[in-house]
Amino acid sequence: MARSVTTRHKTIATVAAWIVALLIFFPILYTIITSFKSEQEAIQGFSIIPSGTFESYSEVQAQNGYFKFFFNSVLLSVGSTILALLVAIPAAWSMAFSPTKRTKDILMWMLSTKMMPAVAVLFPIYLIFRDTGLLDSRIGLMVMLMLINLPIVVWMLYTYFREIPGEILEAARMDGASLWNEIIYVLTPMAVPGIASTMLLNIILAWNEAFWTIRLTTTEAAPLTAFISSFSSPQGLFWAKLSAASTLAIAPILIMGWFSQKQLVRGLTFGAVK
Amino acid sequence: MATQQTRSLARFMMAPSVVLLFVWMIVPLVITIWFSFQQYNPLNPIRDGFVGFSNYALFYSNPAFLQSILNTLTLVVSVLLITVIGGILLALLIDQPMWGQGIVRILVISPFFVMPPVAALVWKNMIMHPQYGVFADIARFFGAQPIDWFGQHPMLAIIIIVAWQWLPFATLILLTALQSLDGEQKEAAEMDGAGFISRFIYLTLPHMSRAITVVILIQTIFLLSVYAEILVTTNGGPGYASTNLPFLVYQKALLEFKIGQASAGGVIAVILANIVAFFAMRAVGKNLDK
Amino acid sequence: MGNITLKNVSKSFGATSIIPGLDLVIENGEFVVFVGPSGCGKSTLLRLIAGLEDTSGGSINIDGRDVTGEAPAKRKLAMVFQSYALYPHMTVAKNIGFPLKMAGEDKATIEKKVGDAARVLNLTNYLERRPGQLSGGQRQRVAIGRAIVRQPTAFLFDEPLSNLDAALRGTMRLEISELHHQLKTTMIYVTHDQVEAMTMADKIVVLNAGNIEQVGSPMELYKTPKNLFVAGFIGSPKMNLIEGAPAAKYSAKTIGIRPEHLEISTTAGDWKATVGVAEHLGSDTFLHVQADGVGPLTVRADGELAVHHGDTIYLTPDKTKLHRFGADGKAI
Numbered sequence: 001m002a003r004s005v006t007t008r009h010k011t012i013a014t015v016a017a018w019i020v021a022l023l024i025f026f027p028i029l030y031t032i033i034t035s036f037k038s039e040q041e042a043i044q045g046f047s048i049i050p051s052g053t054f055e056s057y058s059e060v061q062a063q064n065g066y067f068k069f070f071f072n073s074v075l076l077s078v079g080s081t082i083l084a085l086l087v088a089i090p091a092a093w094s095m096a097f098s099p100t101k102r103t104k105d106i107l108m109w110m111l112s113t114k115m116m117p118a119v120a121v122l123f124p125i126y127l128i129f130r131d132t133g134l135l136d137s138r139i140g141l142m143v144m145l146m147l148i149n150l151p152i153v154v155w156m157l158y159t160y161f162r163e164i165p166g167e168i169l170e171a172a173r174m175d176g177a178s179l180w181n182e183i184i185y186v187l188t189p190m191a192v193p194g195i196a197s198t199m200l201l202n203i204i205l206a207w208n209e210a211f212w213t214i215r216l217t218t219t220e221a222a223p224l225t226a227f228i229s230s231f232s233s234p235q236g237l238f239w240a241k242l243s244a245a246s247t248l249a250i251a252p253i254l255i256m257g258w259f260s261q262k263q264l265v266r267g268l269t270f271g272a273v274k
Numbered sequence: 275m276a277t278q279q280t281r282s283l284a285r286f287m288m289a290p291s292v293v294l295l296f297v298w299m300i301v302p303l304v305i306t307i308w309f310s311f312q313q314y315n316p317l318n319p320i321r322d323g324f325v326g327f328s329n330y331a332l333f334y335s336n337p338a339f340l341q342s343i344l345n346t347l348t349l350v351v352s353v354l355l356i357t358v359i360g361g362i363l364l365a366l367l368i369d370q371p372m373w374g375q376g377i378v379r380i381l382v383i384s385p386f387f388v389m390p391p392v393a394a395l396v397w398k399n400m401i402m403h404p405q406y407g408v409f410a411d412i413a414r415f416f417g418a419q420p421i422d423w424f425g426q427h428p429m430l431a432i433i434i435i436v437a438w439q440w441l442p443f444a445t446l447i448l449l450t451a452l453q454s455l456d457g458e459q460k461e462a463a464e465m466d467g468a469g470f471i472s473r474f475i476y477l478t479l480p481h482m483s484r485a486i487t488v489v490i491l492i493q494t495i496f497l498l499s500v501y502a503e504i505l506v507t508t509n510g511g512p513g514y515a516s517t518n519l520p521f522l523v524y525q526k527a528l529l530e531f532k533i534g535q536a537s538a539g540g541v542i543a544v545i546l547a548n549i550v551a552f553f554a555m556r557a558v559g560k561n562l563d564k
Numbered sequence: 565m566g567n568i569t570l571k572n573v574s575k576s577f578g579a580t581s582i583i584p585g586l587d588l589v590i591e592n593g594e595f596v597v598f599v600g601p602s603g604c605g606k607s608t609l610l611r612l613i614a615g616l617e618d619t620s621g622g623s624i625n626i627d628g629r630d631v632t633g634e635a636p637a638k639r640k641l642a643m644v645f646q647s648y649a650l651y652p653h654m655t656v657a658k659n660i661g662f663p664l665k666m667a668g669e670d671k672a673t674i675e676k677k678v679g680d681a682a683r684v685l686n687l688t689n690y691l692e693r694r695p696g697q698l699s700g701g702q703r704q705r706v707a708i709g710r711a712i713v714r715q716p717t718a719f720l721f722d723e724p725l726s727n728l729d730a731a732l733r734g735t736m737r738l739e740i741s742e743l744h745h746q747l748k749t750t751m752i753y754v755t756h757d758q759v760e761a762m763t764m765a766d767k768i769v770v771l772n773a774g775n776i777e778q779v780g781s782p783m784e785l786y787k788t789p790k791n792l793f794v795a796g797f798i799g800s801p802k803m804n805l806i807e808g809a810p811a812a813k814y815s816a817k818t819i820g821i822r823p824e825h826l827e828i829s830t831t832a833g834d835w836k837a838t839v840g841v842a843e844h845l846g847s848d849t850f851l852h853v854q855a856d857g858v859g860p861l862t863v864r865a866d867g868e869l870a871v872h873h874g875d876t877i878y879l880t881p882d883k884t885k886l887h888r889f890g891a892d893g894k895a896i
Contacts, residue, residue, distance in 0.1 A: 005371045009370070009371070010370075010371050010372055010373065013367065013370035013371060013372040014372040014373045014374065016367060017367050017368060017370070017372050017375075017378045018374065018378060020364065020367065020382070021377075021378045021381035021382050022381065024381065024382055024384075024385060024438070024441070024442075025381040025382070025384055025385075027385075027393075027396050027397060027400065027401055027438070028384055028385070028388065028396075030396075030400055030401075030408070031392075031396050031400065034400065042406075043406050046408060046411045087290045087291050087294065088291060090287035090288070090290070091287060091288045091290070091291040091292075093287060094283070094284035094285075094287040094288050095284075095288065098281065098283075098284040100281070100284070104559070106288065106292065108555055108558065108559055110291070110292075110295055111555070111558060112551055112555055113295045113298075113299045114495075115495045115547055115548075115550070115551040115554065116299060116303070116544060116547060117498060117499045117520065117540070117543040117544060117546075117547050118499055118501075118520070119499065119501075119519070119520040119523040119524060119539070119540050119543050120302075120303060120306055120523075120540035120541065120543050120544045120547075121299075121302035121303060121305075121306060121540070122523060122524065122527055122528075122536070122540065123305075123306065123309065123527045123528075123533055123536055123537065123540070124301070124302035124303075124305035124306055124309075125302050126527075126528070127305075128302070147294060147295065147298045150291060150294065150295060151295065154291055165647065165649065167645050167646075167647055167649040168649045168650075168651060168652075170616050170636075170643075170645070170649065171643070171645060171649035171650075171651075171710075172651075172662075173616070173635070173636050173637065174614065174616070174636045174637065174641070174642065174643045175637070175662050175663035175666050175710070175714070176637035176663055176666035176667055176714075177637070177662075177666050181666060185651075185662070185665075186651060189653040190651075190652065190653060204387060207389065208387070208388075208389040208390070210389055210390040210391055210501065210502035211499070211501050211502065214391075214502065214505070215524070215528070224389065225389055225390075225391050225502070228389070228391040228392050228395060228506075229391040229502065229505060229506050231395060232391075232395065232505070232506040232507070232509075239399060239400065239406065242395060242399060243400075246392045246395065246396060249389060249392055250387065250388045250389060250392055253387045253388075253389070254384055254387050254388070256387075257383065257384070257386065257387035258380045258383070258384075261379070261383060261446060264386075264443075264446065265446060265447060265450050268443070268492060269447055269485075269488050269489075269492060270492075270558045
């Protein structure tokens with residue numbers, strides 16, 4: 001708007017927005033605060049200032065072996081992302097740079113597989129995993145997470161590759177670059193930001209996946225989603241520990257999420273919103 | 275760049291993705307469909323065998339099954355209403371000139387990045403807990419009885435948790451669409467004498483209609499599969515009060531080992547999802563043509 | 565060096581024929597401009613010469629060598645794209661040095677040649693910047709630098725000034741012409757702007773729907789257009805083309821007279837006209853008039869002339885500058 005905005009307008013908007021934003025963020029904030037309380041403190045009633053103790057964090061590791069589940073979450077999200085990239089980069093590449101009449105149909109079909117409900121294949125997958133010894137295996141779960149998010153990875157890479165202007169590749173050709181040189185010196189550097197964005201989004205989606213990671217794991221491969229779910233039946237005093245566990249579980253992804261808003265819009269609306 | 279050689283190379287490069295997705299989708303789905311016409315209980319194989327459509331018939335005769343479909347639809351529609359209307363209002367608010375807009379944004383989108391089990395447990399234990407939760411503290415402050423959310427209003431509680439998680443998504447998408455509205459169009463409308471409400475109805479809302487449609491379609495796909503929040507809070511209860519279709523299928527398959535019934539439920543879930551997917555793919559396809 | 569010959573070159577995309585078949589000779593050191601309306605095939609022709617598209621028929625020779633099937637790099641040509649096509653992740657120095665790197669030159673040579681090109685183009689202070697940090701004109705110069713450094717047989721320019729504002733366009737036009745005088749290399753330049761064509765070219769090729777309408781020096785095309793198309797295309801404002809009775813008087817289907825070749829009198833003349841809109845540019849005034857029995861005409865008048873909307877004036881065409889065209893559209 002070309003006119004100057006009144007300070008009054010700005011103030012009202014600021015106050016309203018901050019109140020709403022803090023209300024929405026409150027559950028997360030309160031969890032973080034509670035994680036720095038002792039269990040006694042945690043049930044004593046509503047208080048915003050914690051005592052600042054780290055005992056809940058150390059207990060969560062000592063009593064529940066927290067680190068293993070954290071490690072599994074990291075392994076599964078990063079691992080499934082790398083697997084997905086290995087398969088998706090060639091696919092997206094060929095679709096973006098050598099499109100055929102079928103390209104659009106194949107892309108749409110891939111997206112549609114993402115829309116299939118997990119429960120529809122719960123039992124067969126469970127059976128297959130059980131009979132092949134993949135139940136509670138990190139590899140099995142990595143493959144599963146890869147398959148679930150593959151359509152989104154292919155889709156995002158496709159859109160990023162398509163944005164590389166053809167003229168720049170032609171300029172490289174005029175400059176005497178062979179196909180291989182074109183790929184190394186021009187294409188890949190220009191594609192790296194898109195690949196990084198896709199990785200970011202996929203890690204977030206895999207980390208938060210809360211169906212297969214719970215149903216296909218028991219002890220060895222269980223990531224944080226399964227670990228936290230096991231707290232669903234209360235066992236005595238445990239609010240602070242739960243808060244500590246939760247804070248650790250969501251902190252990395254929260255921060256990654258703050259930096260990936262654009263990627264989220266691109267990846268999860270399949271480009272229908274720009 | 276499209277010689278015969280590059281065409282074969284292209285097909286080869288696409289093959290792994292296509293094959294993997296095809297196998298992972300078709301093979302289990304076929305097995306599920308087959309099981310849906312069977313009675314199959316791995317623990318009690320005596321009565322196993324082909325039973326025609328009787329598993330499906332349960333979905334209009336058995337109250338528990340009916341309830342699950344009803345709950346599924348209730349959950350989806352309620353969350354859609356809350357997130358779309360709330361999302362539009364939030365987007366309009368965040369779009370206003372203010373101080374600290376960047377921080378407001380990241381505060382508002384945070385719930386979306388919280389994994390469902392954490393979200394559910396935080397709400398269950400810290401906020402909605404009838405003894406120690408924040409809502410209980412507020413109720414007692416006003417001299418009222420704290421509500422046992424999960425005991426008395428299980429579906430409402432679940433709806434609140436899921437809506438809290440998805441409101442950021444809707445807001446972000448709608449805000450992106452809102453900010454893509456050409457400033458000049460707004461100024462032209464002002465010159466034409468349109469006040470704020472008129473501008474909103476005739477200019478802003480139509481511009482956002484596409485994004486709203488996408489939000490509804492994408493969210494519906496995911497909302498039809500809500501699972502972890504129910505698992506971790508009510509376990510579908512009391513009774514079947516908060517059981518939705520995915521939870522019912524899980525219950526029948528992995529807890530009661532009634533595979534036939536579970537499979538029929540799975541097929542119905544696919545049909546529901548396909549109805550939405552049909553419209554979703556149309557919206558996406560239009561965009562791919564651009 | 566820099567001699568390019570096209571024999572019966574044609575190009576179709578599927579069933580659509582963009583260029584039916586044309587012949588053209590470009591001499592060494594010439595500044596040739598391909599000009600024509602949108603879709604006339606000028607960019608396609610340039611890309612065929614560059615090797616970025618395959619011909620559907622015919623042959624292209626560079627310095628006597630048949631390059632028709634050859635890849636762009638082997639033809640020793642350099643191209644400046646409309647959008648500059650700079651490598652966004654490389655510095656200016658690396659952008660300009662890239663062709664040399666592809667050719668396998670050693671670092672010292674590359675540095676020297678890049679430095680030389682940068683000096684010629686006033687880019688020495690920007691060598692470590694990225695394209696994203698440069699203005700449009702600077703990016704344009706980097707694109708030219710990248711082309712110069714290859715010491716090509718010929719430069720190809722694809723509407724390089726279209727993305728610049730008017731003032732910058734004027735400056736860059738001069739710089740490119742200056743560059744041509746310095747390097748004396750063949751340059752092929754595509755534009756839809758006939759002012760660029762007229763001011764920069766040694767030889768203009770006017771294209772229409774894939775066919776060459778006329779080839780000649782700017783003055784040739786201005787003074788003796790071979791057909792209606794060229795007559796109406798070259799010259800700004802457009803030549804007045806008149807049919808009917810006035811044309812028949814000169815035994816032609818259509819006659820053409822440029823706005824600057826009509827004499828104005830307030831008392832007498834061949835054609836009586838009423839003044840409509842008068843465009844005052846200061847140095848000139850362009851009058852849009854409705855002439856009785858003739859139709860609408862554009863007339864150039866001296867800037868000092870005081871003529872107003874609705875006035876009656878008399879116009880007389882300079883008979884020596886009158887063009888006559890037959891029924892086939894060709895000049896008589």
